[in-house]
Amino acid sequence: MSVPMLELDKVTIKFGGLTAVCELDLRIGERELVGLIGPNGAGKTTAFNLITGVYQPTSGNIALCGENTVGIKPHVLSLRGISRTFQNIRLFASMSVLDNVRTAMQGNRAQRVSDALWRGRAFRESEARVEHEALELLKIFNLDRFAEADGKSLPYGDQRRLEIVRALATKPKLLLLDEPAAGMNPTEKEQLMELIRFVKDKFRIAVLLVEHDMKVVMGICERIYVLDYGRKIAEGTPEQIRCDPKVIAAYLGTEDEDDA
Amino acid sequence: MRGKEKIFLLVAIAAAVGLSMASSIFNRYYLGIAVDVGINIILAVSLNLINGHTGQFSLGHAGFMAVGGYTAAKLTLVFGASVPPAMQPLLFLAAILLGGTVAAVAGLAVGIPSLRLRGDYLAIVTLGFGEIIRVIFQTSEFFGAATGLTGITKMTTLGWAWAFAAITVYVVACIVNSTYGRGFIAVHDDEIAASAMGINPTRYKVTAFVIGAFFAGIAGALYAHHKLVLKPDGFDFVKSIEIVVMVILGGMGRTAGVILAAIILTILPELLRPVAEYRMIIYSLLIIALMLTRPQGLFTFGKKGAVK
Numbered sequence: 001m002s003v004p005m006l007e008l009d010k011v012t013i014k015f016g017g018l019t020a021v022c023e024l025d026l027r028i029g030e031r032e033l034v035g036l037i038g039p040n041g042a043g044k045t046t047a048f049n050l051i052t053g054v055y056q057p058t059s060g061n062i063a064l065c066g067e068n069t070v071g072i073k074p075h076v077l078s079l080r081g082i083s084r085t086f087q088n089i090r091l092f093a094s095m096s097v098l099d100n101v102r103t104a105m106q107g108n109r110a111q112r113v114s115d116a117l118w119r120g121r122a123f124r125e126s127e128a129r130v131e132h133e134a135l136e137l138l139k140i141f142n143l144d145r146f147a148e149a150d151g152k153s154l155p156y157g158d159q160r161r162l163e164i165v166r167a168l169a170t171k172p173k174l175l176l177l178d179e180p181a182a183g184m185n186p187t188e189k190e191q192l193m194e195l196i197r198f199v200k201d202k203f204r205i206a207v208l209l210v211e212h213d214m215k216v217v218m219g220i221c222e223r224i225y226v227l228d229y230g231r232k233i234a235e236g237t238p239e240q241i242r243c244d245p246k247v248i249a250a251y252l253g254t255e256d257e258d259d260a
Numbered sequence: 261m262r263g264k265e266k267i268f269l270l271v272a273i274a275a276a277v278g279l280s281m282a283s284s285i286f287n288r289y290y291l292g293i294a295v296d297v298g299i300n301i302i303l304a305v306s307l308n309l310i311n312g313h314t315g316q317f318s319l320g321h322a323g324f325m326a327v328g329g330y331t332a333a334k335l336t337l338v339f340g341a342s343v344p345p346a347m348q349p350l351l352f353l354a355a356i357l358l359g360g361t362v363a364a365v366a367g368l369a370v371g372i373p374s375l376r377l378r379g380d381y382l383a384i385v386t387l388g389f390g391e392i393i394r395v396i397f398q399t400s401e402f403f404g405a406a407t408g409l410t411g412i413t414k415m416t417t418l419g420w421a422w423a424f425a426a427i428t429v430y431v432v433a434c435i436v437n438s439t440y441g442r443g444f445i446a447v448h449d450d451e452i453a454a455s456a457m458g459i460n461p462t463r464y465k466v467t468a469f470v471i472g473a474f475f476a477g478i479a480g481a482l483y484a485h486h487k488l489v490l491k492p493d494g495f496d497f498v499k500s501i502e503i504v505v506m507v508i509l510g511g512m513g514r515t516a517g518v519i520l521a522a523i524i525l526t527i528l529p530e531l532l533r534p535v536a537e538y539r540m541i542i543y544s545l546l547i548i549a550l551m552l553t554r555p556q557g558l559f560t561f562g563k564k565g566a567v568k
């Protein structure tokens with residue numbers, strides 16, 4: 001097998017006495033859509049934060065395209081191609097929809113203070129390009145008509161979509177979606193599933209999806225990892241996961257526990 | 261859009277210098293206030309980069325101002341006599357830039373260790389820094405200790421003050437209104453999201469501190485050569501608070517509002533002079549009333565970060 005897009009090798013993180021994630025092995029191939037599920041407190045978001053560099057693992061290795069990423073700051077990882085959305089939407093509240101997207105483009109621009117001050121031709125061209133690209137991106141998601149509106153004034157579902165657009169503006173290789181379906185109604189969930197498939201194909205990226213909603217995860221993921229109490233208890237195709245007794249036990253409990 | 265900002269800058273500087281040439285027709289008292297206005301615009305707009313756009317709460321602006329003021333004043337006091345009259349403006353320019361540069365270095369020195377702190381903690385550290393600076397000047401014989409520096413030559417004119425005010429506005433507005441500069445606002449809005457989008461929050465915060473301190477230092481240099489006396493207690497934390505109030509009243513992160521607030525809060529105490537001892541009470545009450553009725557800032561017109 002070629003070098004995976006992302007590889008976690010026996011990754012463990014402890015907060016004091018609590019082991020939040022324990023010896024997690026995880027692989028995501030190029031252009032793969034992988035799900036990460038588990039009951040509340042299973043360590044899904046912690047795993048996200050480990051991959052994006054917010055937390056550093058206590059032990060184990062993480063590699064992006066074969067290159068170690070442990071000890072690298074989140075903003076550098078973003079430039080290397082890992083982008084994400086957040087469970088509780090984190091848009092830039094004082095900015096317009098367009099500016100939210102433009103801001104995410106700045107990392108790849110290498111503009112400097114001096115450019116902004118001198119405002120020469122190169123600067124103006126780069127500004128125009130950024131604006132054009134941001135609008136194009138918004139147009140793909142049908143958000144361009146809101147370009148000048150405050151990001152926070154959008155309906156909830158659109159805010160989620162805008163967060164995905166913003167994440168894509170960094171030109172990622174790997175997109176991490178943290179519970180994108182949270183708070184959505186069934187119709188919106190359908191649309192979201194469409195959207196995630198579309199994003200993956202259109203931008204030719206790998207996607208790691210953390211999600212509670214079984215229908216969403218089973219519906220679109222090619223492979224699924226299941227976490228419980230920080231440990232991986234199963235991995236496989238949606239079919240395999242659906243029938244796995246350990247997964248059923250983790251979600252529904254076992255008969256013994258019911259008696260207890 | 262082409263070169264619009266540069267034209268604004270040139271026109272503003274030309275207007276400042278032009279007015280300055282004709283300054284003999286104005287009453288000296290009003291002229292003094294006009295210079296104060298220019299200096300306060302520099303202070304408020306530069307603090308706005310740190311507190312408003314970048315969202316870091318600094319209470320140390322008077323400290324940076326003191327560093328710039330003392331540095332520049334010392335330079336003109338030492339070299340003033342040996343420089344021919346025709347070269348005096350150049351000496352003054354050098355003093356202003358040196359004052360700004362030394363203050364910027366101080367900004368870097370405070371910025372780097374403080375960046376692990378947020379909100380209240382950062383405010384306290386910068387407050388402590390401001391006080392340390394003041395005490396250093398107060399105890400240093402070289403800087404005249406408690407008496408301060410006296411006999412500074414009058415060099416600040418309307419032209420100098422307003423030209424530098426225009427430069428400050430230009431620099432802050434241009435930096436913020438760029439793809440690069442949106443990073444400051446991103447750090448203000450959400451640091452975690454900013455770093456997930458490839459923005460280095462530490463770097464932006466240090467940059468804001470250094471640029472803010474640089475202009476505070478320039479304001480200090482202009483202030484020194486305007487008031488002609490530098491006393492350490494002039495740079496205590498009350499002075500920092502005054503500048504913070506201008507930023508808050510103007511609407512954090514809104515350049516046009518902050519400029520207006522700086523103008524009003526400079527003129528207001530002068531207008532209240534006739535009521536003598538009640539002056540500061542009325543001033544304080546007005547500020548309380550304004551904060552209660554307009555907590556988002558007095559002037560919220562215009563886009564955030566924009567000056568148009």
